[in-house]
Amino acid sequence: MADDDSLTKDDIFSMLSNRRRRLVLHHLHRQSGTASVRELSQQVAAWENGVSTDELKYKQRKRVYTSLHQTHLPKLDDIGVVVYDRDRGTVELTERAGQLEPYLNIQSEPTESWSVYYLALAGLSALIVFFAWVGFFPFPMLPDIVYAGVVTVVFAASAAVHTYQVRSATVDPDSAPPDSARPSRNPLDETVADGGEDGGD
Known part of the structure; x- marks a missing residue:
């Protein structure tokens, strides 16, 4: 050991x-x-x-x-x-x-849904950056620090929720292990x- x-x-x-x-x-x-x-x-x-x-x-x-x-x-x-x-x-x-x-x-919660969520979140963040770069209204009215702050807070909050769900995940009390389906x-x-x-x- x-x-x-x-x-x-x-x-x-x-x-x-x-x-x-x-x-x-x-x-x-x-x-x-x-x-x-x-x-x-x-x-x-x-x-x-x-x-x-x-x-x-x-x-x-x-x-x-x-x-x-x-x-x-x-x-x-x-x-x-x-x-x-x-x-x-x-x-x-x-x-x-x-x-x-x-x-x-x-694990009682699938991880695939979170992978898709983070991918979508990254895509949305990239879209916001693009709109700000080309000057799409109302993005030019806001300072760059606002975009960075919003993206950071959203990702941090998502990671916190994800971590909590993973750590608190429990097995279904009625579930049987995969290899016990037949004797x-x-x-x-x-x-x-x-x-x-x-x-x-």
Whole structure:
């Protein structure tokens, strides 16, 4: 693990290479960062088996609970993206987990609309400068500092609103992760999900 608060690429790919850990992180994000191990195991097992939590069988939930408790949650805790309290049976995301958001696609607001907005804003600013340059009324009546001030304020306000929306964006509480649309029936996938790829880490 890196000495500072930044996750290394090896840490990121190691965590996200396992589907079960991705499901855990997704559920924690949509629950505002905190959940019990029991709740996590129920939801992850439901996603993996393509059923609701009410339809889960005991063995399905128990299998996931065991792998989370013994393998995946300790690994996430060691890397520093969650705090796993074994005694209380709770899991909580840390600030470092925010570095995984671009890889998990959990932003609830699309960025494309903001890109179009900024492009349009830049075009409008260029148009204002052009009209002022050719002397189109009433632009010659205003000093240059007014144009610069208006453009600066508009861009600064837009950036502030954009930043606020991005930082306050939350995952839809009812959303399922993209790779849980159907249950996995591949025995190898199930072995990997249980932690076989980690060699018991």
